[in-house]
Amino acid sequence: MEKFAGTIAIVTGGSAGIGKALIKRLLDKSVDLTVVGLARRPIEEFASFSNFRGFQCDVSKADQVQAVISSIQREFPGKSVQLLVNNAGHGKPLPLLDHSSLNDSCTIKVDSLEDVSSVYASQLNTNVLGLSLMTRAVSKLMDHQKCGNIININSMSGQRVVPTPNSHMYSATKFAVTALTEGTRQELRQINSSIRANQISPGYVDTDFFQAFSMEEGYQEKMKEIVKTAITSEDIVNSIMLCVEAQPGCQIGDIQMRPTVQKL
Amino acid sequence: MEKFAGTIAIVTGGSAGIGKALIKRLLDKSVDLTVVGLARRPIEEFASFSNFRGFQCDVSKADQVQAVISSIQREFPGKSVQLLVNNAGHGKPLPLLDHSSLNDSCTIKVDSLEDVSSVYASQLNTNVLGLSLMTRAVSKLMDHQKCGNIININSMSGQRVVPTPNSHMYSATKFAVTALTEGTRQELRQINSSIRANQISPGYVDTDFFQAFSMEEGYQEKMKEIVKTAITSEDIVNSIMLCVEAQPGCQIGDIQMRPTVQKL
Amino acid sequence: MEKFAGTIAIVTGGSAGIGKALIKRLLDKSVDLTVVGLARRPIEEFASFSNFRGFQCDVSKADQVQAVISSIQREFPGKSVQLLVNNAGHGKPLPLLDHSSLNDSCTIKVDSLEDVSSVYASQLNTNVLGLSLMTRAVSKLMDHQKCGNIININSMSGQRVVPTPNSHMYSATKFAVTALTEGTRQELRQINSSIRANQISPGYVDTDFFQAFSMEEGYQEKMKEIVKTAITSEDIVNSIMLCVEAQPGCQIGDIQMRPTVQKL
Amino acid sequence: MEKFAGTIAIVTGGSAGIGKALIKRLLDKSVDLTVVGLARRPIEEFASFSNFRGFQCDVSKADQVQAVISSIQREFPGKSVQLLVNNAGHGKPLPLLDHSSLNDSCTIKVDSLEDVSSVYASQLNTNVLGLSLMTRAVSKLMDHQKCGNIININSMSGQRVVPTPNSHMYSATKFAVTALTEGTRQELRQINSSIRANQISPGYVDTDFFQAFSMEEGYQEKMKEIVKTAITSEDIVNSIMLCVEAQPGCQIGDIQMRPTVQKL
Ligand SMILES: NC(=O)c1ccc[n+]([C@@H]2O[C@H](COP(=O)([O-])OP(=O)(O)OC[C@H]3O[C@@H](n4cnc5c(N)ncnc54)[C@H](OP(=O)(O)O)[C@@H]3O)[C@@H](O)[C@H]2O)c1
């Protein structure tokens, strides 16, 4: 981590789950690193750390992202961002086809094609557009002569499509992320940057991600069972740290990780 | 084609390129098929065919798609749609990183992150969201007991990322399509539908697609050279027809096709 | 097909299934094409065609392949081979792990690691080594200035791994074929050849392939059911012909095809 | 590592490169672990460690593998093997097509199709068949109720095909490994094993792997340059240890890693 001393790390989706655990780890690891967290909700967690700075920001809105970028430049003049973790993301359960047998208790109720459009767009806008806006804007704040990382939190759903209709649009957004990570890597090489592009592709992780899908009791019971065997935010953070702490000449491309018991 | 007699075929992006060539072929092949074409521009081409009906429709807008669906139901009562070809799509040249050495003569000029957002969103909204809205809405008009096809026009850019920064966001949208085709296939199987999900993944095709990128002379010259060896809309239509004319028990999943001379 | 007049087509695995159906189609389509069939068994089928020539040849044995190559050069001086279809292949049901619950009625009985080795090696040697020996040797007999095709019969098992332990080694051999088709394509481009590299990736096809796995009655009954919905050799041949008949500038890369009802 | 105390770890290809570095790390980390190394050459390195045991064994030969298995059972009665690292592997530079312009200074000289066959078979037999024999035989020595790992050392060449003709057959063998890792994972799940299947996919690593290709001076000079930026065996071992040290419920699937400067 010493190589990141005096620089800024930005983590999107820092108000919960993986993002929150990562911010905690980074703050625990280094006092010389300024850690910036973004989320739509205020991040109150890390008030005790003087090297933490939270921003309310919906990453899918260009004006909000631009405002954060400007603030960072103003508040931390002379500091470069050497670590960007594109972690903000969500799924909204809705199949591709409109057929009752594909729905289950957590499928979102939609009344019109407008509703369908909102559900699909919400995922595309955060997981793909938001991630891309952050990459484009933050990469301008990076010192490309020095070691750093742009890390996308992808998913096993970005690697293969599983027969859960509710997840199919989410899976499409994560396939897009697979392309974006590789595209980012290629562009970094083309400009001879020292920044590394990495991706983590988890299966079930014990966060609010799935739990939030439905308050229905049967669903919550089922989720409790799944969560017992899920991997944890700490497991993901360990993998992120492998990417970050690797010596500058070594770029981890993709780390796929799942609960040991996960079938698909 | 006899198995499609008395039914409707919908082709999006029918005002140019592949879509226009496909409509022509379908009309030439069968008078018993009602062919519906969608595009943002009016489709004037097929006025002489009584079994053609064109609609102005931006497929990324739920209200416009819904309006077309309602019209089809009203105008063709009792007819099911057994063929949907999601062909509407476009690329907008802009890299993921903001670095002058990645730009070339056709890279779009952007002045702000808002501009970047518009360029990225335009591709996501047509290629991913629009395709999904069409699939969701049109699949309700299909008779799932009878043979039919939902065909997505993907791209070789949906299979692997090439080192052309301008195409990286486009590639991400087409990776998403790869997931959508497989997700659609799985959902069709889950509802025991007889409809088949197919995908065509072309390399360079001689259409307006790339030519429209830039009016700059050097670019147009270069394009003229590439187009000499490009595959044609007719080649793509041949592949689409293989999917359509296959016996009902045979589902073509993906047809990848490139100019013989294409390196990547 | 006229572009192949006066040339030679070689089909491996011509004594049954897809290979036999393809030879028939080629002979029916053209009298100007010399069709050569290879199999370990003698191919007696096409005696009535003067433009057919069969060879007994195990494609995994370099000396036997070399002998066929020499015969072709001797018997057809001045003719080039413009079409090679690497179709010979087989699966042998045996899981990767030795655990009784993974075996079913058609799993091969093995008594030692030597037996395991023979079962695995048999598939590797035919599906990967044999295909490569044919490609290397036959590509020397091709006129690279003229249109032609090297077509590998891959499998959906070369695209993703399904949870049928018996098929896992077979799947590994077909993943290798996926790499070989792309490697062949790249090398053909590097030598500026006009020959096209293609691949067909079928799911269940109604041939002897699976039927031969076990004579056990329960298995044969189950197979009879599966075969009812399987695609046919004719379907595969239609796809092969799309690759062959495409205009010279158009190279089909991969055609994936499955029974419409196939879940995985 | 405590969870592996009292058990055996087997590393194939322990006489050089990654395998040697891994054995060293394991021995340094734990005295409670018995480390077994296999290679065709004798492994003299670790004589000072009482918990190390080396075997001369060509993993592609079933009888030699069986002999090692029997020795382990005899020498370490009551100990289970909880860690298998399938690392033995090699490439032999030879293109798929026989065309002088595809050859370079390290391409193997071949005089006949028999020679070609030996070069191809050597890679298939070690990288695919040998790995499979080890997996099949060693998985019988594992306690599937307890945490453990089967780790395949794959390659970035197992993920995509690069335009280096010399590497195309090697790439095919590593594509096969990609399928074998996933097949192994699925079978472990089907028998409810606690053993995890993992894979590491490196780009250029600074070992004897490439250096051994040719003694030609130009080649050795070029290699010296590449090696300056290559990742190291230590980097790979760090990734292997992430898989091994992950908590039992967390299974790392694949770790892709390349030199930061590697273009492809
Ligand atoms: N949990 C899993 O099983 C799993 C598996 C694979 C991949 N992932 C991926 O892991 C990442 C993190 O997920 P998680 O499991 O930690 O889920 P989580 O607990 O639901 O946390 C998601 C985080 O993203 C933030 N976020 C969502 N939309 C945002 C937006 N438009 N702008 C800014 N922040 C936004 C949320 O904060 P606000 O609500 O305050 O905005 C929250 O901090 C996601 O990319 C997810 O796709 C998760």
Ligand SMILES: NC(=O)c1ccc[n+]([C@@H]2O[C@H](COP(=O)([O-])OP(=O)(O)OC[C@H]3O[C@@H](n4cnc5c(N)ncnc54)[C@H](OP(=O)(O)O)[C@@H]3O)[C@@H](O)[C@H]2O)c1
């Ligand atoms: N050409 C290639 O090299 C190539 C390669 C691989 C894949 N593809 C794919 O092939 C498909 C067809 O492209 P093409 O080559 O035929 O290009 P094209 O000549 O530019 O035609 C594109 C068509 O899509 C329509 N379209 C675009 N956005 C739309 C929207 N939002 N709503 C409705 N219609 C829309 C256009 O009509 P309006 O302008 O009137 O809306 C036009 O009819 C696309 O999906 C493309 O990604 C093309």
Ligand SMILES: NC(=O)c1ccc[n+]([C@@H]2O[C@H](COP(=O)([O-])OP(=O)(O)OC[C@H]3O[C@@H](n4cnc5c(N)ncnc54)[C@H](OP(=O)(O)O)[C@@H]3O)[C@@H](O)[C@H]2O)c1
């Ligand atoms: N059937 C399916 O469901 C299916 C699905 C996907 C892919 N495929 C692929 O399709 C191809 C053809 O299979 P098929 O379904 O037609 O099976 P098939 O009916 O069993 O025919 C296989 C053919 O390959 C020949 N063959 C096998 N090993 C050979 C060797 N070492 N040397 C020369 N010829 C050999 C056989 O002839 P001899 O016995 O006379 O040698 C036979 O002619 C194979 O590559 C297979 O992997 C089949």
Ligand SMILES: NC(=O)c1ccc[n+]([C@@H]2O[C@H](COP(=O)([O-])OP(=O)(O)OC[C@H]3O[C@@H](n4cnc5c(N)ncnc54)[C@H](OP(=O)(O)O)[C@@H]3O)[C@@H](O)[C@H]2O)c1
């Ligand atoms: N180096 C790279 O750039 C790179 C990149 C990606 C993947 N890999 C993979 O990493 C693994 C290790 O390679 P490395 O780079 O460490 O190469 P290395 O230095 O050449 O070591 C290879 C090891 O494998 C052993 N080996 C080879 N064939 C064997 C056989 N039939 N039976 C038993 N042992 C055998 C060798 O020992 P003996 O000669 O004594 O048998 C040696 O110990 C290989 O699977 C390789 O494919 C390497």
